[in-house]
Amino acid sequence: MTWSAAARGAHQPDNTAFTQQRLPAWQPLLSAGITLPLFFCAGLAFLGLGLGLYYSSNAIQELEHDYTGDADAGSCAACAAQGQGRAPPPPCSCSWHFTLSELFPGPVYLYYELTGFYQNNRRYGVSRDDAQLSGLVSALRHPANECAPYQFSAAGLPVAPCGAVANSLFNDTFSLWHQRQSGGPYVEVPLDRAAIAWWTDYHIKFRNPPLVNGSLALAFRGTAPPPNWRRPVYELSPDPNNTGFVNQDFVVWMRTAALPTFRKLYARIRQGNYSAGLPSGAYRVDIAYNYPVRAFGGHKLLVFSNISWMGGKNPFLGIAYLVVGSLCIVVGFVMLAVYIRYQDQDDDENDDE
């Protein structure tokens, strides 16, 4: 009954390209004439790109030093031994000496690298409060639950900045000294530590809470620093424009890494005599060894590196492009061979008919 009513109302369907499924269309066919050249061209392009990448990556110089102090590795072993089993470890300093026989072309970047450090562990990564870091007073007083157990201090005060990420802020510091002539005095190499964090993080994402009576310290009154910290957050740096949540080191650290081995920028060397790079000579890095990593088998490294058009040293992309490029060409040849063979067969069959 219901359908008969519908049937009576039926009328000739619209004669449009859409309803009749006759929309004009492009019907490409992946024929041999397209596919094979595609493979060869792609292969050649990849090979070329790969070669370029490989050589630019190889041209980048890197100088790495593991200063964790495991076993007998340099003077930091003493610090490592001293800090063994003590939390927080006592302040200690050690140094790393190295010599450059030729100019280390600049601009040179100084990184610290941690291994075995799971900044990408979910529970670690979520243990922060972006609302608090964006300067919201309410979040400052009531940090997010994700921050637990670094949400409230033992005294019941809200932790600022809360959470495991902030609590584990990397607190080793480095200074670089250069001995121009052997036996001469070590001159401190200026480390440019401005603008090491993302512009967007430093200027937009991270905000201090509104000042109280012009004082950041008062703004943070009633909060506790994270337990591992030796100073409250508003004293992170003596520079009033680089303290509180808006501190370059802090912001860099808070941009958590994707992998358990990661580097973070510590400083640029581009000032004064060093704008062209590190000239040859002996160098010393003085390390304030504070950060305990041996407990979980991690390592701390110092890395000097320079940069090319495609970023830092990364042999992976170059090699991968070379491999994929040659793969394309090999596959292209295989396909060509198969094509020729079956094409002949088809022709034979057609002839038979």
Add this chain to the structure above:
Amino acid sequence: MEEDNTIKTSKYNALNFLPMNLFEQFRRLANAYFLSLVFLQLIPQISPLASYTTLIPLTVVLAITAVKDAIDDMKRHQNDNQVNNRPVLLLVNGRMEEDKWMNVQVGDIIKLKNNQPVTADILLLSSSEPYGLTYIETAELDGETNLKVKQAISVTSELEDNLELLSAFDGEVKCDLPNNKLDKFTGTLTYKGKKYSLGHDKLLLRGCIIRNTDWCYGLVIYTGPDTKLMQNSGKSSFKRTQMDRFMNVLVLWIFLLLIIMCFIMAIGHGIWQSKIGYYFQAFMPWDNYVSSSVASAALIYWSYFIILNTMVPISLYISVEIIRLGNSFYINWDQKMFYAPRNTQAQAHTTTLNEELGQVKYVFSDKTGTLTQNIMIFNKCSIYRKLYGNSSDKVGSKVTDCKKEKVDFSYNKLASPNFAFYDNTLVEAVKNGDKWVHLFFLALSLCHTVMSEEKVEGELVYQAQSPDEGALVTAARNFGFVFRSRTSDTITVVEMGVTRVYQLLAILDFSNVRKRMSVIVRTPEDRLMLFCKGADTIICELLQSSCTDLIDVTMEHLDDFATEGLRTLMVAYRELDAAFFQTWSHKHSAAYLSLEDREYKLSVVYKEIEKDLMLLGATAIEDKLQDAVPETIITLNKAQIKIWVLTGDKQETAVNIAYACSIFEDEMDEVFMVQGKNYETVFQELRAARAKMKPETSLESNPTNVRLSSKPKMPFIVPDEVPNGNYGLVISGYSLACALEENLELELLQTACMCKGVICCRMTPLQKAQVVELVKKYKKAVTLAIGDGANDVSMIKAAHIGVGIRGLEGMQAMLNSDFSFSQFHYLQRLLLVHGRWSYNRICKFLNYFFYKNFTFTLVHFWYAFYNGFSAQTVYDSWFMTCFNLIYTSLPVLGLSLFDQDMNDTWSLSFPELYEAGQQNLFFNKKKFVNCLIYGIYSSFVLFFVSMGTIHNSERDDGKDISDFQTFSLIVQTSLMCVVTMQIALKTTYWTLMSHLFIWGSLGFYFCMLFFLYSDGLCVMFPSIFHFLGVARTSLNQTQLWLSIILSTVLCIIPAIGYKFLKRLVYPVFVDKVLDLSWHYRKYPLPPPIHVRLKHSNLRRSAYAFSHQNGFGALITSGKTMSRRQKKKNSFPLKK
């Protein structure tokens, strides 16, 4: 019993819609599963994701379904309202008042007029016709178009239309409780202290239509949902496609895989936690509730359960539904399936079966009204050695039909305007007064059981029991022998303008055994004549020996008729001796009145008089096939679709039609006839047929036979066997009953499936369904049943796909069908074009969809090894929310709504393309495993290429690039590029929409990226949007783009290579046709398949009577025949 006549087919109302609809939806396993995931995500200890990542997609999915349900229900509400508000005349306080259908209550008396539908199930009280007779058409109930007679009991028929008496009527009816038996009703009427028994012939059922009756009154017995019509509209079983079932199985597999992966993750986490996490506590102390690494692992198990849940794709079911809906609309919209003469378009009533249309292997077709038009045309005749109606030039009949001029019947005022004849010699013969021609037509105008109706002077309407008979009487009428009216004992014929009344002495009615009928009349000249018509084989034996010569000539003509596929009939007469008739008449009455063996006794008596007949001639009636039926069947055969005709008709007719529609061909090696009436013979016949077709299959060592003899309990699949030739099988309903009931069903199936065409005749509706069920049970094949009548409903419901032909035989078949249209030949378009496209599209969709989700999800698996199995997601949670729902939904919908590998013309020109669907080549277990492996590969590439890129690497300004958010950005952008390229590779038909959807979605992704990572949004909601500035800071990095290009290329190389090599090495038919179409672009298409109809003269089809006994008894009993005058005279007297 105080119920009104409202019917309610709707499910919801405004108030209960939300709770009921939600309840319904959550009864679906998938929805319930995702709801439980939402709850899991509310537990902060285990949830790695905000609950909106699942909640938003689930809400969208539920909302779409709810809207669809709501629209459906609104339609039902509208229909209900329309039906409930129809007007009806109700007897209230002695007056007739118009009221709405829904206000009719049990016990009301209503008045129905001619051509009105019956409002409720009512007890007939009185009618305008004598004896309280009422004619009804029951097409909507049982599909039969012939009129049925209902009769009021005499005590109430006296009430007539006297409103006072009717108002005073205080009878009490006791009857059965409402039930769904259409032909059963028992009840008693107590009226004025007397009891009258009531049968189903007193009951007018809702859904019937009053015909040929000016008015009638009835007492309402059952209303609304209690009516037999509504009781019969039982919930039709919900049909699911094989793809649906397969999808469910796949989802279960995926679920298992998910559980296994979660286990691996949990174990990994346990190990990590004890080896590393324990020592890492200085920076990340364990939570209070985590007592050990094992406890932590248990929690992580659930966390990964949440993260990896996208393996079971939430939008799978809803997408499939949308795709099917879209493809159903295409069917409704198709102009090439629109039948202009009846203004009907094809309709997809079920929108969930589309892809099965592309997989059909068996078509079960009704004959009458489906293959044939059920229109009989008097085409030729042979009268006393002379053949009329033969075209002089022997070209195909169709061509001459158009060329030749119709015979002018203007000399005959009573001629039917619809009748057409093309041989003028016959008219001349009539006009010239040829004695034999006159006698021939006189026989046709007298010897029948047709009833006539003459509402307007000169406009005769015949009610014939079978269309053949109607055609014959109409032919006689046009040639000047007009059957005008009949009473129980007279027949009035206008012979060449002269009205003559013949006395009807006896009707020797038709029966299946006799295959003939005769009438005995007394002519106005007082001659006694017997006219007989019947099957040639029967009549031949009853003829006088004097006309052997005539018989030979006529037989030759009959052979000619049979060659053309016409249905033939012999006409004979006999002049009777008065005395002989007198004695016979006594015997007849005696036999008629005998209580035992009346049928047999009558037939003996009939035989006595039906002999020594004089042959008059033969008629040839064309059972008109529907348009393009043979072409369609040849096309379907080429597509490896097997066609079985299941008909209630006789064997000869069915076989004849089978040849006419090319189901059987003359070149066939053999057509087996199975006519056995018991187990043994049927078994022998089936085995013999099989032995001939493929001798090895009947051996005891044949694996199927081995399994058969071991009587397996589990249903198993009978493999397809290839016979050594081209065979046909004809099986009668009786043999079929034997085969189905006596454990021969496998035997039958094996034999039947080897044949190219199978004809099952004399089938009951139930048997039709049984045959369909049989094939469904033992063959892994999609079945389609097509029919037009109510007797096809059972098979339409039983088959995977039911197709209703919207013909003359009522709506029942159509109402129960999944698809309906007006012409049989639309079936090829439905299957080969729409079906194939739908199948291809769904397969492409599923392949892509599973691949996409595996690639998307499994990246988390690889990442787990680098983050301490901590359930850290790779992606931004907003990306996870939007990926399936927004970023990738339109391209894949576009693909599955617009893609076509081959346009419709090519699809129809190469029916072989259809085989891919039958064998389910495009999406099966193998393809799914391919998707899985390819997904694993792609996710591997995505993760490790991105990881290699950022590992200890720096940006071009010296800052580190290895932060988590940049990594997320690289992986998700690579993923978007990969899935976009993959769908671009899958698209073969690039419309503007495809470009828009595919490239638009990728563009939209980037827009969303900048929006979601914008300063404003993130500053406003710092705890919801974490990725501030990532897009603008990182997207300018060369490395990032190099990584994205590398991942994309690595992921699509296998796809292109596979596509290319497969076409060369293992080409499927589509590839060949594609090449061909490429080649033929500049040239015209190959000519369409042309069928020349050939018929061998070896077959002869006899007259097709309806196989129920006719009106003969009714006519002679005289009930219907009392003259109207008499009644009208009596009317004033009563007042």
